[in-house]
Amino acid sequence: MSVAKEQRPKKITTHVLSEMKMKGEKISMLTAYDYSMAKIVDRAGIDVILVGDSAANVMAGWETTLPITLDQMIYHGASVVRAVNTAMVVVDMPFGSYQGNSREAIVSAIRIMKETAADAIKLEGGSEIIESVNRILSAGIPVMGHLGLTPQSIHKFGTYTVRAKQEEEANKLIEDAHLLQESGVFAIVLEKIPATLAEKVAKSLTIPVIGIGAGGGVDGQVLVIHDMLGINQEFSPRFLRRYHNLYAEITGAVSNYIEDVKSRDFPNSREQY
Ligand code: KIV
Numbered sequence: 001m002s003v004a005k006e007q008r009p010k011k012i013t014t015h016v017l018s019e020m021k022m023k024g025e026k027i028s029m030l031t032a033y034d035y036s037m038a039k040i041v042d043r044a045g046i047d048v049i050l051v052g053d054s055a056a057n058v059m060a061g062w063e064t065t066l067p068i069t070l071d072q073m074i075y076h077g078a079s080v081v082r083a084v085n086t087a088m089v090v091v092d093m094p095f096g097s098y099q100g101n102s103r104e105a106i107v108s109a110i111r112i113m114k115e116t117a118a119d120a121i122k123l124e125g126g127s128e129i130i131e132s133v134n135r136i137l138s139a140g141i142p143v144m145g146h147l148g149l150t151p152q153s154i155h156k157f158g159t160y161t162v163r164a165k166q167e168e169e170a171n172k173l174i175e176d177a178h179l180l181q182e183s184g185v186f187a188i189v190l191e192k193i194p195a196t197l198a199e200k201v202a203k204s205l206t207i208p209v210i211g212i213g214a215g216g217g218v219d220g221q222v223l224v225i226h227d228m229l230g231i232n233q234e235f236s237p238r239f240l241r242r243y244h245n246l247y248a249e250i251t252g253a254v255s256n257y258i259e260d261v262k263s264r265d266f267p268n269s270r271e272q273y
Contacts, residue, residue, distance in 0.1 A: 027220025077116030105132030126176025213239035
């Protein structure tokens with residue numbers, strides 16, 4: 001029997017996110033980097049899937065997000081898009097694919113949109129990259145901003161500690177958020193900044209603000225899936241809530257398998273041809 005049209009879950013678009021902000025409905029966002037995980041996250045009903053350049057850390061084992069390439073982000077993005085029915089899929093532009101100049105930025109963004117079929121791109125920074133943002137927007141590509149702790153600038157910051165605690169940096173962040181909104185970005189991620197500052201920014205903008213380590217006064221939350229599922233055990237910042245201990249679960253299952261193989265319990269007579 002076919003499902004009635006109105007019962008079918010709605011594809012999340014920039015307009016839906018804007019409506020959610022207006023209604024005060026919080027936006028849920030998680031990262032995913034591959035087909036199987038994206039399918040689970042999408043079917044569970046997430047609003048937005050971010051194909052984050054955190055893939056460099058959790059998928060490839062790099063210390064920072066800098067080494068991941070545009071080709072690698074496109075591979076992850078296309079894998080996620082193939083799995084998704086309703087979530088909005090946002091793909092991170094990797095370090096070096098947009099900072100040089102706006103022409104390089106538009107070429108990179110078009111490659112992402114054409115080769116992944118994602119719904120939007122995300123990039124890090126404010127006034128420094130505004131020309132690139134404008135050029136990408138002028139091609140009709142939805143852009144999500146990212147301010148606060150921007151991991152692609154880790155070598156400038158020197159540490160992953162909370163950003164914008166001082167007035168000067170907080171004021172620059174507020175200015176950048178307004179500049180991005182005026183340019184036409186559809187949402188902004190705020191990472192690891194004081195909750196009061198994040199709430200102030202969210203209240204002063206009409207576009208949704210999605211936080212990670214930015215408190216509860218913003219319009220939505222994002223976490224890295226490997227962190228919230230407890231696959232990644234080494235990363236324990238204060239803002240992280242772990243919803244599962246998949247590291248222990250998988251270790252248990254793998255240990256049982258090894259034991260069954262060694263003891264000749266697996267495969268049994270029903271598990272062969
Ligand atoms: O790459 C990523 O996962 C991100 C989130 C932390 C927002 O940018």
